Amino acid sequence: MARSWKFLCAGLLPLFVAAAASSPALVPRTWNGVAYDCKCYIDDECWPSDSAWTDFNSTVEGNLLVHIPPGAACYNTFDGPLGRVATYNAAACADATSSFSNEAWTVDKPAAELWTYFTNDTCRPTAVSTGTCTLGYYGIYVVMAKTADHVKAGIDFARENNLRLIIRNTGHDFIGRSTGWGALVINMHSFQDVAFSTTYDGPGDYTGGVVTIGAGVQGRALLTEAHAQEPPVVVVTGECPTVGVAGGLVQGGGHGPLTPLYGLAADNALSFDAITADGEFVTANADENPDLFWALKGGGPGAFAVVLSVTFKTFPEQKSSGAVLNINSTRDADVFWEGVKTFHKYANDVVDAGLYAYFELGLLRLHVAPFVAVGKTFEELSAILKPMFDELDAKNIPYDTYGREFDTLYDLYISLFEDEPAGGSALTGGWMFSHQDVEENNDGIIEALKTVISPRADLAGQGGIIGHLWDAGHSVLVSNSATHPRFRQSTNFAIATLNVPVGSSWEQKAELQDVLTNIQDAAMKAAGPNGCAYVNEGDPYQPDWQDHFWGSEYPVLLETRKKWDPNGVFYTVATPGTEDWEVIEYGTRLCRKSE
Numbered sequence: 001m002a003r004s005w006k007f008l009c010a011g012l013l014p015l016f017v018a019a020a021a022s023s024p025a026l027v028p029r030t031w032n033g034v035a036y037d038c039k040c041y042i043d044d045e046c047w048p049s050d051s052a053w054t055d056f057n058s059t060v061e062g063n064l065l066v067h068i069p070p071g072a073a074c075y076n077t078f079d080g081p082l083g084r085v086a087t088y089n090a091a092a093c094a095d096a097t098s099s100f101s102n103e104a105w106t107v108d109k110p111a112a113e114l115w116t117y118f119t120n121d122t123c124r125p126t127a128v129s130t131g132t133c134t135l136g137y138y139g140i141y142v143v144m145a146k147t148a149d150h151v152k153a154g155i156d157f158a159r160e161n162n163l164r165l166i167i168r169n170t171g172h173d174f175i176g177r178s179t180g181w182g183a184l185v186i187n188m189h190s191f192q193d194v195a196f197s198t199t200y201d202g203p204g205d206y207t208g209g210v211v212t213i214g215a216g217v218q219g220r221a222l223l224t225e226a227h228a229q230e231p232p233v234v235v236v237t238g239e240c241p242t243v244g245v246a247g248g249l250v251q252g253g254g255h256g257p258l259t260p261l262y263g264l265a266a267d268n269a270l271s272f273d274a275i276t277a278d279g280e281f282v283t284a285n286a287d288e289n290p291d292l293f294w295a296l297k298g299g300g301p302g303a304f305a306v307v308l309s310v311t312f313k314t315f316p317e318q319k320s321s322g323a324v325l326n327i328n329s330t331r332d333a334d335v336f337w338e339g340v341k342t343f344h345k346y347a348n349d350v351v352d353a354g355l356y357a358y359f360e361l362g363l364l365r366l367h368v369a370p371f372v373a374v375g376k377t378f379e380e381l382s383a384i385l386k387p388m389f390d391e392l393d394a395k396n397i398p399y400d401t402y403g404r405e406f407d408t409l410y411d412l413y414i415s416l417f418e419d420e421p422a423g424g425s426a427l428t429g430g431w432m433f434s435h436q437d438v439e440e441n442n443d444g445i446i447e448a449l450k451t452v453i454s455p456r457a458d459l460a461g462q463g464g465i466i467g468h469l470w471d472a473g474h475s476v477l478v479s480n481s482a483t484h485p486r487f488r489q490s491t492n493f494a495i496a497t498l499n500v501p502v503g504s505s506w507e508q509k510a511e512l513q514d515v516l517t518n519i520q521d522a523a524m525k526a527a528g529p530n531g532c533a534y535v536n537e538g539d540p541y542q543p544d545w546q547d548h549f550w551g552s553e554y555p556v557l558l559e560t561r562k563k564w565d566p567n568g569v570f571y572t573v574a575t576p577g578t579e580d581w582e583v584i585e586y587g588t589r590l591c592r593k594s595e
Helices: 050-059 070-074 090-099 103-107 148-161 219-227 245-252 290-296 333-345 347-352 378-394 409-416 435-453 485-489 506-527 545-564
Strands: 027-031 034-038 064-066 077-080 083-086 132-134 141-144 165-168 184-187 194-197 210-214 269-275 281-285 306-313 320-327 356-362 365-374 400-406 426-434 463-469 490-499 581-584 589-593
Touching (some): 027 589, 034 581, 050 064, 050 148, 070 090, 070 132, 148 165, 148 184, 148 306, 194 219, 245 306, 320 333, 333 347, 333 365, 333 378, 347 435, 347 490, 356 435, 378 400, 426 435, 426 485, 435 463, 435 490, 485 490, 485 545, 490 506
Parallel strands (some): 077 132, 141 184
Antiparallel strands (some): 027 034, 034 589, 077 083, 194 210, 269 281, 269 306, 320 365, 356 365, 356 463, 463 490
């Protein structure tokens, strides 16, 4: 049913909402012969009225927007759930076209996704402006939350009206958890407060330096402020600059360049301020709500509460050294893969020495950028890598390398880490290879990586690997977080990707998902029987995701979820408590199977 655009004056956006008196029941539906109970959507009778949305907009002080994807500026019209509206704007279209692959540009949009597969690849910039684009799998309304009260109001409105709720921080999300068809979105990007202290006086034995950050603070911004302290400090963040540190990163675990020295981001979280599914403001730390505290540290992004801020440990800055390795100049596949095998053979030695490495592996291309040695001179780093380079030389593997020493890790981070592109459409899986797996079956792992790159003859070169060498147990042998215990024996966490052509049919997408799950990921699992999967960068549709993502931690996480969100106000795919939920009707309605 089309609804009125009468509220969309002055540039298409500012809109509307009061809470219903009681929670409506789930909406019965049948799909492929199966009975479901579904969230409330715009063509259901339970959908809030225009006046209710208007009242809600007042509650959030005018910060409710109708979501129109930025690429709509390239089309004559946008045909949204609320009706059709003219959208073409030459300047905005040029901006969208030139910036669509820019992560920072995408992050700043109300609800855009950095990778477009789970939006149904909708409303992409185009040079043909005569057409119409649609909302795809995006949410309808976005609360551009500026205060904690705005967040609470959004949670309350979604709960009381049985709406699908999406918590969107940066949209840095491989698995589509930051978007959802017909949903209400709460955008957390404005929560940018950062406060450092040299001492922590909260519960527990830790008394060192800390930083408390808002939910919207991203990795590079945090590291920049940390570097500006006197003296400079560092924080465990992801390697990518656009990742929201207090959002999905820590809630899924969070690995990065400092993981070999200090563990995962989740290991370094000391306290959370959050809002629960009931709309209650809570603090979660070792003394207050310790079960929620533990679950928020790696138990699953967007699963237990909406995080407003997190307090993390900080550590002194140190000199650091970095190096880059490229094997990409040979067209001989046997020579290339022999080089990859040699590189990966020394992965255990790399992480045993406390190093971190980030690498990209594709068709006849290995790009390691960089190896990171915190607290070490370049001479020390070179000595660690020398056996690998000696073997590459002995095998006549062509490569190039460079590196140097830096005064601080921050200087290395700015110099050697490379921004990732946005705007691509791909499926994502992944697997962690343990120390034991690399030691006992390196050749088998390389064969699995070959399968990921070319899973079938007709998909040769369509896969990719984003690899991370780190040992989360190098200095944190016993986890204090909800992350999978097997990460304490990690060597290589490898993300698998598979390109999905824009415009693929539902049947083609299902086929490619089967390839990801049952060929690419399956090959890695077989080669690494002692490994596990990572909830932030893994296949959410794999069998037994509960065990693969959390292992022995899962039963307690499930009970914790039932306690803090018994009715499923929050939903992100393949997180604790979502076993009975499914997105049906070709990626649209979120429903629970009827009992």
